Amino acid sequence: MYNLPMKLWQIGEFGLIEIITEFLNKSGVGDTPEHDILIGVGDDAAAWRSQGAPQLGTTDILIQDVHFSLDIITWRELGWKALAVNISDIAAMGGIPRHALVSLGLPSDTEVEQVLEMYQGMAEIAKRFALSIIGGDVVKAPLVIISPSVVGMAGNNILTRSAALPGDLIAVTGYLGSSAAGLRMLKAGLELDEETAGYLRQAHLCPLPRVGEGELLAQHGVRAAIDLSDGLVADLDKICQASRVGARVMTNRVPIHPLVLAAFERDSLRLALSGGEDYELLFTARGDVIEGTKSLMSSPVTIIGEIVAEPRRVTLLDEEGKAMEWEGGGWEHFRDERFA
Amino acid sequence: MYNLPMKLWQIGEFGLIEIITEFLNKSGVGDTPEHDILIGVGDDAAAWRSQGAPQLGTTDILIQDVHFSLDIITWRELGWKALAVNISDIAAMGGIPRHALVSLGLPSDTEVEQVLEMYQGMAEIAKRFALSIIGGDVVKAPLVIISPSVVGMAGNNILTRSAALPGDLIAVTGYLGSSAAGLRMLKAGLELDEETAGYLRQAHLCPLPRVGEGELLAQHGVRAAIDLSDGLVADLDKICQASRVGARVMTNRVPIHPLVLAAFERDSLRLALSGGEDYELLFTARGDVIEGTKSLMSSPVTIIGEIVAEPRRVTLLDEEGKAMEWEGGGWEHFRDERFA
Numbered sequence: 001m002y003n004l005p006m007k008l009w010q011i012g013e014f015g016l017i018e019i020i021t022e023f024l025n026k027s028g029v030g031d032t033p034e035h036d037i038l039i040g041v042g043d044d045a046a047a048w049r050s051q052g053a054p055q056l057g058t059t060d061i062l063i064q065d066v067h068f069s070l071d072i073i074t075w076r077e078l079g080w081k082a083l084a085v086n087i088s089d090i091a092a093m094g095g096i097p098r099h100a101l102v103s104l105g106l107p108s109d110t111e112v113e114q115v116l117e118m119y120q121g122m123a124e125i126a127k128r129f130a131l132s133i134i135g136g137d138v139v140k141a142p143l144v145i146i147s148p149s150v151v152g153m154a155g156n157n158i159l160t161r162s163a164a165l166p167g168d169l170i171a172v173t174g175y176l177g178s179s180a181a182g183l184r185m186l187k188a189g190l191e192l193d194e195e196t197a198g199y200l201r202q203a204h205l206c207p208l209p210r211v212g213e214g215e216l217l218a219q220h221g222v223r224a225a226i227d228l229s230d231g232l233v234a235d236l237d238k239i240c241q242a243s244r245v246g247a248r249v250m251t252n253r254v255p256i257h258p259l260v261l262a263a264f265e266r267d268s269l270r271l272a273l274s275g276g277e278d279y280e281l282l283f284t285a286r287g288d289v290i291e292g293t294k295s296l297m298s299s300p301v302t303i304i305g306e307i308v309a310e311p312r313r314v315t316l317l318d319e320e321g322k323a324m325e326w327e328g329g330g331w332e333h334f335r336d337e338r339f340a
Numbered sequence: 341m342y343n344l345p346m347k348l349w350q351i352g353e354f355g356l357i358e359i360i361t362e363f364l365n366k367s368g369v370g371d372t373p374e375h376d377i378l379i380g381v382g383d384d385a386a387a388w389r390s391q392g393a394p395q396l397g398t399t400d401i402l403i404q405d406v407h408f409s410l411d412i413i414t415w416r417e418l419g420w421k422a423l424a425v426n427i428s429d430i431a432a433m434g435g436i437p438r439h440a441l442v443s444l445g446l447p448s449d450t451e452v453e454q455v456l457e458m459y460q461g462m463a464e465i466a467k468r469f470a471l472s473i474i475g476g477d478v479v480k481a482p483l484v485i486i487s488p489s490v491v492g493m494a495g496n497n498i499l500t501r502s503a504a505l506p507g508d509l510i511a512v513t514g515y516l517g518s519s520a521a522g523l524r525m526l527k528a529g530l531e532l533d534e535e536t537a538g539y540l541r542q543a544h545l546c547p548l549p550r551v552g553e554g555e556l557l558a559q560h561g562v563r564a565a566i567d568l569s570d571g572l573v574a575d576l577d578k579i580c581q582a583s584r585v586g587a588r589v590m591t592n593r594v595p596i597h598p599l600v601l602a603a604f605e606r607d608s609l610r611l612a613l614s615g616g617e618d619y620e621l622l623f624t625a626r627g628d629v630i631e632g633t634k635s636l637m638s639s640p641v642t643i644i645g646e647i648v649a650e651p652r653r654v655t656l657l658d659e660e661g662k663a664m665e666w667e668g669g670g671w672e673h674f675r676d677e678r679f680a
Contacts, residue, residue, distance in 0.1 A: 013673035038394055042582065043501050044432035044567055045398035047494055050390035054378055058385035059489055060477045061443035067479070092384035103401035103487050108674045134397070140673045141403045147443050147487035149399055154387055161383050227384055242382065333353035333480045334448045 008115070008140075009108040016115065016138055017042075023116055024133050027123040035098065035132040046134035048099055048151075056152040058089035064144040066333075072186045075114045077205040079121025082146040085229065087129055088209035088279040090152035092227035094159040094218025097131045097152045097211065105141025118146075129211055155218055159283065163223035164243035168284035168307040173210050173299045175257040176232055178203035180275020181264055196259045207279040213297055217283055220293050225283040231276040233326065236314050239284065246312050249305035252319045273316070273326075348455070348480075349448040356455065356478055357382075363456055364473050367463040375438065375472040386474035388439055388491075396492040398429035404484040406673075412526045415454045417545040419461025422486040425569065427469055428549035428619040430492035432567035434499040434558025437471045437492045437551065445481025458486075469551050495558055499623065503563035504583035508624035508647040513550050513639050515597040516572055518543035520615020521604055536599045547619040553637055557623055560633050565623035570671045571616040576654050579624065586652050589645035592659045613656070616671045 008016055021041045024030030031040025038047035062068060062082050073081070083100060090097045102122070106115065126133055131150070182204025185192060192200070209227070217225060224243060226235050232254065236247050256268045264271060284307050285293075294301045305317075316324040348356055361381045364370030371380025378387035402408060402422050413421070423440060430437045442462070446455065466473055471490070522544025525532060532540070549567070557565060564583060566575050572594065576587050596608045604611060624647050625633075634641045645657075656664040 008674040012675045039498060039500060044429040045396045047394050047396050047498055050392060050395045052390060052392035054387050055390045056385045056387050057441055057491060058475060059441040059443045061445060061479055061487055063445050063479060063481045066481060089384040101397055101399040101489055103399045105401060105403050137400050138673065139401055139403060140406050145485055147401055149441055149489035151397060158379060158387055160379060334348040335352045
């Protein structure tokens with residue numbers, strides 16, 4: 001689109017908005033009729049038909065050098081991940097993402113090409129999940145800020161953190177710890193074999209939210225779920241708090257990818273328990289309900305423990321069923337330093 | 341709520357979220373049944389009933405030292421204004437704001453009390469417009485970032501920028517230039533009489549979005565509108581571009597508040613034409629439609645010009661109807677420096 005490198009201060013806010021709008025419409029993720037959009041990018045607000053279904057809304061903000069480092073992530077990956085973490089929140093409710101609004105803060109010397117690469121990443125994940133990008137805001141900032149909001153549609157059964165019951169089994173989709181292993185590799189510059197490096201980079205920078213899985217869970221009687229963003233123990237603890245229950249996790253059942261096991265050996269379990277950013281779904285339900293969903297899902301589903309009445313916290317059990325000491329928490333803002 | 345000064349790093353992200361949630365519920369703007377909320381703050385996403393009406397969504401991000409200076413604005417005013425500018429976008433579509441999601445970036449040494457003051461400001465404007473705050477995100481950042489998204493409901497007639505027709509008259513609500521006059525006073529430390537100073541501070545820091553007015557316009561046949569955020573000429577130009585029309589503005593008709601006229605005299609017109617952030621509504625319609633709306637509105641409505649076929653831009657006319665030279669634009673990010 002641009003042969004010459006051009007910076008944002010050279011084209012201004014309105015020039016940039018025009019370029020982004022054109023890009024979105026060309027990519028087929030902008031103002032497209034099949035998304036029930038009444039008014040897309042370019043007015044004071046966007047408008048869409050709701051068809052009477054319950055609406056879901058979520059927002060997760062990503063800030064340079066807090067959530068990501070431009071030394072590690074490409075602009076395309078950044079666009080993908082910024083939408084992925086929001087889509088994952090909709091998936092955790094059993095909903096289908098429909099529309100995104102994207103607020104951006106960008107330094108004036110950002111290249112137009114970099115912004116378009118970021119939108120390319122957003123367009124790729126938007127297409128994958130039939131999501132349309134229908135509005136937003138672009139402003140000057142001293143560092144890169146991406147603040148997407150995603151609106152989705154739910155069926156009659158919405159998955160919540162507060163619906164876990166004693167007697168439920170606890171299950172997770174996919175593998176845990178891969179994203180944290182990827183971050184460790186990228187930060188430390190570990191040299192791993194090509195297959196492992198590719199898998200870990202993908203896991204950390206381009207996570208795939210479990211939208212189809214969440215929808216299936218909601219349709220087949222699961223009631224409680226959360227997406228794993230802060231780490232297994234921290235996120236399961238949120239279920240315990242919201243549902244006023246306890247959880248017992250058999251740590252030897254926690255699914256860890258063979259490539260992570262091979263590369264990180266003894267550290268793998270810690271990565272899986274507290275690493276975070278896997279964006280897998282954790283859910284609880286009666287055993288027969290979970291067994292019923294397993295056969296429907298294309299991704300692995302692993303039962304890792306059970307919900308109990310007391311004590312109201314996460315208890316980790318070792319191979320012999322004995323409670324383990326655990327002082328490693330999950331990610332918490334204002335307390336932790338990630339890239340700082 | 342807190343007797344001792346406490347900083348965010350002392351209570352952490354989850355402590356802060358708990359305090360905010362408690363505050364919102366106490367204020368009656370959180371998870372309240374009358375707002376059709378299915379799931380409020382505290383889960384992966386919020387959920388609400390849509391009743392089948394068209395939904396509106398908007399997001400405007402505010403960044404410290406780009407959009408505001410903490411030397412000038414209080415935390416309470418900041419909370420008010422951050423929601424006001426988003427509510428105004430819903431008003432400009434003729435819709436009713438319903439729900440807000442608020443993403444926040446805050447430095448770790450921010451006082452908990454300051455965050456609660458900001459939520460106090462948000463709660464005040466939320467109550468005023470029966471808006472509920474149903475979710476968000478709080479993260480660490482090197483400077484203060486507020487990124488609200490507001491979802492609203494529209495009737496059958498949605499006001500757009502692209503519906504202006506040649507022959508329409510152009511009207512605005514309220515007075516223009518007051519916000520820019522307020523900013524000038526606050527930045528330069530001008531000492532004005534108490535009444536003027538109070539009016540100007542309010543105009544710049546606590547604008548009142550024209551929600552009822554927008555709704556009335558939509559109900560009574562107006563089709564085209566925009567809220568005045570970047571300045572009269574800049575925003576009217578957006579209508580011209582979107583509707584492929586031109587506009588002629590009789591500058592002597594532009595409504596300027598008597599206190600602004602008295603304090604800024606010759607500069608008043610420039611403030612009114614290019615100042616921005618007034619969050620009044622500009623709309624266009626046939627003369628009889630505009631006359632019909634005037635009697636229904638409690639706020640002043642002033643006809644300031646007309647829509648023409650050509651030329652497709654804003655033409656400013658002086659008292660004698662002659663075209664004026666005009667080189668002053670509106671606000672544009674990446675090109676302008678406000679607080680920098």
